[in-house]
Amino acid sequence: MTNAPQATTTPSPTPARLTRLREVLRQQHLDAILISQPENRRYLSGFTGSSGWLLISADQALLATDFRYYDQVALESPDFALVQIKMKLADLLRGMVEQAGARRIGFEADHATYDSVQEWCEAVPDCEWAPTKGLVVGLRAVKDAGELAAMRAAIALADAALAQALPQMRTGMTELEVSWIIESYMRTHAAEGVAFELIVAGGPNGARPHARASERPLQAGEPIVIDMGARLNGYCSDLTRTFCLGQPTEPERFWEVYNTVLRAQTAAEVALRPGMTGQEGDAVARDLITAAGYGDAFGHGLGHGVGLAVHEEPRLSRINLSPLVAGSLVTVEPGIYLPGWGGVRIEDIVLITDAGIEVLTRAPKEPILPG
Ligand code: ZN
Ligand code: ZN
DSSP states (O other), rough: OOOOOOOOOOOSSHHHHHHHHHHHHTTTTTEEEEEEEEHHHHHHHHHSSSEEEEESSOOOOOEEEEEHHHHEEEEEEETTEEEEEEEHHHHHHHHHHHTTSSSSSEETTTTTTTHHHHHHHHSSTTSEEEESSHHHHHHHOOOOOOHHHHHHHHHHHHHHHHHGGGGOOOTTTTTHHHHHHHHHHHTTHHHHHSSSSOEEEEEEGSSSOOOOOOBBBBOOSSSEEEEEEEEEEEEEEEEEEEESSSSOHHHHHHHHHHHHHHHHHHHHHHHTTTTTHHHHHHHHHHHHHHHHHHTGGSSSEEEESSSSSSSEEESSSOOOOOOOOTTEEEEOOOOOETTEEEEEOOEEEEEEEESEEEOOOOOOOOOEEOO
């Protein structure tokens, strides 16, 4: 008798996500919700197409999309019934709402356009259309096992792309050349694309936190900020390191700034734990940078959630008073930016655990490269 290999299929994550969403709908006294935001649509249904709407009620899960995606829905969204759009969603909405048995329907006020909401209200005027904000984003803030595996893979790909790029970096190479070495590695190692336009910012360019790679040649001894991420199976990584080709031309300033940022990051990573608010997490790094005299040069939040979107909940920032919960992924990325000189930012992705955190980013933090 032979032992036939067992078919190993990963169970669909969407039923558990729909269960959590339906609990939220009950709490909000909503009979159904119409999902239009692309990452929320993908999270709840598995559908990766670029156009479609979900209508989810207590016992119905409908996915309306057009001819381009009919087959894809069957493959990617087995837990959803396909509604075939021929012309536009509004034509079918009344039938969908009746199928869902909904009277009070939520819509995503932080994504739907004014124009489309008007169209929906006109198509189904006898229902109450209720604006909602952040319901699915709130669910996405705690990652499930499949998402954590996807994130670990995306983070490892960014680490690998940076590791192979560093030995190739030379004085005189443009920021765009370095950016392309990183991007092409990610693209030839299964990434769908970059998670965002990569930042390679040498010298004064690094003083702008979101500078883009330019044609400026890298110079020896200046700080070079590289902020990069891959999009792999829909999930984004986000990694920043700061380097110097050869010894810094202004060693005293470079090391003071670099070590202040690194100490702030380390202190935050030691302190972060569930129950701490986003504001308290931010303050650990901010207080240290402020005490070193660079408070005004750290003008952004300490970090952000990351997943299907590169910036999502929860935030480590002065305005987030909500407690962090285990299962969230956040970046920890303090920075100091000095106009005319440059910037230093160091960014890891960490998982909030029951006990504290696990740092998922592995890229080393040694800044000096051979010139
Ligand atoms: Zn980043
Ligand atoms: Zn980031």
